[in-house]
Ligand SMILES: [Ca+2]
């Protein structure tokens with residue numbers, strides 16, 4: 278059991294009974310009756326009522342947590358794969374794959390050349406969006422070059438499902454300057470482009486220098502080449518003026534990042550092509566005398582949220598599943614120093630944060646990364662081991678879920694078996710229904726498309742007799758899989 282602490286929109290999304298309004302009205306009635314019987318200072322009463330209206334029960338959500346895996350070393354990246362497995366890196370050069378129940382974990386790659394000390398290591402990772410056809414895994418990690426300088430590169434591996442191993446490493450982007458600290462290194466794929474956050478490597482001359490790749494968010498094609506429509510021709514730079522961004526997520530058509538500030542101003546930013554995010558001249562908002570001129574001259578984009586004192590923000594993900602209605606339309610943020618999971622509730626247009634709340638009851642120390650499953654579960658990894666990999670490996674991967682939640686997406690397929698038209702009865706209203714149809718015997722995909730959301734059905738007249746698997750995905754992130762038998 279845990280709850281979300283803090284005021285704001287969070288409260289509005291939680292059904293309470295009796296409701297807060299009911300309590301408030303009852304108290305107002307009692308107080309006005311008392312006031313009638315005993316004339317007292319009406320201003321004092323009014324102030325009390327105002328206080329009541331601004332206070333309220335903290336939003337409650339019920340959740341259970343369970344440690345899926347223990348004794349790990351800083352699972353820096355935690356990703357939910359299209360194969361319904363959790364993929365994670367460990368900072369000391371390991372890449373692992375685990376089922377979502379935590380029963381079996383396999384090391385699928387180990388790279389002994391990884392620089393593990395301080396903030397370097399095997400860090401960000403992303404899987405190819407069409408993993409079934411292109412089983413590529415992209416990983417960013419640091420190594421020593423022959424001069425003993427720390428460098429950072431992006432390596433593409435190929436996953437072999439038969440051996441459950443990664444192989445064929447191919448360096449697709451090389452020689453970015455790394456450092457003991459401030460390596461950034463969150464990696465995500467949006468469409469057919471790869472975004473990677475690169476820290477300033479503790480050299481503050483880098484972020485505003487467009488000849489340096491440090492203190493930037495880079496955008497690459499999936500083969501590591503530079504996209505023709507990047508803002509600076511021939512450069513991987515997408516945005517600049519960053520210090521140490523360690524969180525990236527794409528949702529609602531928006532690329533969000535989290536960024537570690539220095540002594541002040543940790544940030545959440547919306548990343549827009551060719552924009553300057555200020556560091557090291559501007560920290561957080563344009564609000565200090567020393568920042569205003571540069572803000573105006575250099576068209577600085579300020580964060581949508583900033584924290585002082587700092588909390589050390591790390592991995593972020595977007596949540597919109599109805600397993601936790603109170604968390605919908607929110608970014609979820611892990612923090613290191615602050616050691617909390619945060620809910621950052623977005624506005625209707627997803628471009629500002631209306632409230633930032635701590636989800637209490639999720640107490641596992643420093644939190645490194647987060648991901649969610651299509652079923653609405655939330656997975657997080659910790660960062661409590663000594664970063665130099667001396668001492669005990671004490672990190673965990675934890676799942677957070679509501680055991681009482683049952684997906685409402687139970688649909689019936691009829692008639693089944695069918696000769697031609699098959700219909701799907703799906704309770705609820707969804708604006709889009711994407712489907713995959715595959716052959717049950719060998720999982721070979723034969724058709725993908727969109728169903729009419731008001732009258733979802735398919736004509737399977739031309740398919741040979743046999744068993745088929747249909748998978749339907751909704752825009753809400755639900756997924757349902759069912760078997761259809763075609764029998765002419
Ligand atoms: Ca900034």
Ligand SMILES: [Ca+2]
Nearest residue numbers: 560561562564
């Ligand atoms: Ca500032």
